[in-house]
Amino acid sequence: MRVVVRTVSELCITVGALIVLFVVYVLFWTGVKADHVMDDQIDRLQDQWAQEPVRPTTPAGASEDPAEPAPYRAGKPFAIMYIPRLGFTWNKPVLENTATNTLKKGLGHYARTAQLGQKGNFAVAGHRRTYGDPFKDFPKLRRGDAVVLTDGTTWFTYRIDKGPYKTVPSDVEVIDPVPRKSGYTRPGRYLTLTTCDPEWGHSHRLIVWAHLDSTQPVEAGKPPALRR
Amino acid sequence: MYSFIWRHLPGNAWVKALISLVLVVGVVYVLFQYVFPWAEPLLPFNDVTVDNQ
Numbered sequence: 001m002r003v004v005v006r007t008v009s010e011l012c013i014t015v016g017a018l019i020v021l022f023v024v025y026v027l028f029w030t031g032v033k034a035d036h037v038m039d040d041q042i043d044r045l046q047d048q049w050a051q052e053p054v055r056p057t058t059p060a061g062a063s064e065d066p067a068e069p070a071p072y073r074a075g076k077p078f079a080i081m082y083i084p085r086l087g088f089t090w091n092k093p094v095l096e097n098t099a100t101n102t103l104k105k106g107l108g109h110y111a112r113t114a115q116l117g118q119k120g121n122f123a124v125a126g127h128r129r130t131y132g133d134p135f136k137d138f139p140k141l142r143r144g145d146a147v148v149l150t151d152g153t154t155w156f157t158y159r160i161d162k163g164p165y166k167t168v169p170s171d172v173e174v175i176d177p178v179p180r181k182s183g184y185t186r187p188g189r190y191l192t193l194t195t196c197d198p199e200w201g202h203s204h205r206l207i208v209w210a211h212l213d214s215t216q217p218v219e220a221g222k223p224p225a226l227r228r
Numbered sequence: 229m230y231s232f233i234w235r236h237l238p239g240n241a242w243v244k245a246l247i248s249l250v251l252v253v254g255v256v257y258v259l260f261q262y263v264f265p266w267a268e269p270l271l272p273f274n275d276v277t278v279d280n281q
Binding site for chain 1: 229230231256259260264267268269271272273275276277278279
């Protein structure tokens with residue numbers, strides 16, 4: 001009898017310790033790992049951009065209509081995103097596709113949507129919580145906020161038009177080339193960000209939409225939205 | 229369970245304590261490195277996309 005009681009209580013303690021450890025892992029350790037991995041992705045991108053020979057700049061109108069970029073490689077970073085509203089030092093790598101493993105390393109670009117700066121809808125998903133909490137402050141985004149991206153050759157400044165819009169997970173329309181609920185009526189160069197809502201849940205999604213406001217080559221320095 | 233392990237560890241109390249510590253660290257390492265990364269995606273924190281890929 002005593003052995004049974006002791007074994008059961010030991011099992012309870014073990015399970016309790018396991019749960020505590022798991023919470024530590026989810027709340028703390030995924031963040032530590034993700035910060036490290038994201039910095040690593042950004043370093044890799046910057047090395048890659050530093051090595052690439054400067055592309056011959058296309059004549060007049062280049063900033064208006066950048067040449068069609070090569071397709072992105074799945075799971076690999078291709079851009080860095082800056083959102084001043086989420087913090088002046090907030091910057092995250094953007095990787096191709098939205099697989100679970102990709103989203104552990106940074107923000108994920110919906111593979112079927114337009115490429116950065118191209119006509120259509122450039123849609124990106126990110127974690128609200130865990131893995132570095134990239135979109136923790138997502139509800140703070142407001143109309144007019146800048147979302148700046150760079151692919152190593154060009155700065156793209158998007159301006160948010162419609163602030164956090166709550167929807168259900170099956171609402172795939174929000175990443176359409178012209179999302180119906182966004183208020184856009186004509187095709188254009190749009191950006192969609194998605195994350196989960198509530199913070200720790202999965203019952204809804206939060207969406208913001210933005211349009212491409214301006215582009216400038218990296219040689220011209222940081223865009224005004226990132227200067228201070 | 230724990231007393232069983234303790235009784236079967238070799239050496240005196242200090243050696244046993246040391247071995248136990250190594251065992252605990254090993255278990256935590258395996259959990260953090262293999263078990264939790266597998267279990268975590270089963271929870272809802274990862275659902276941030278709208279097409280459920």
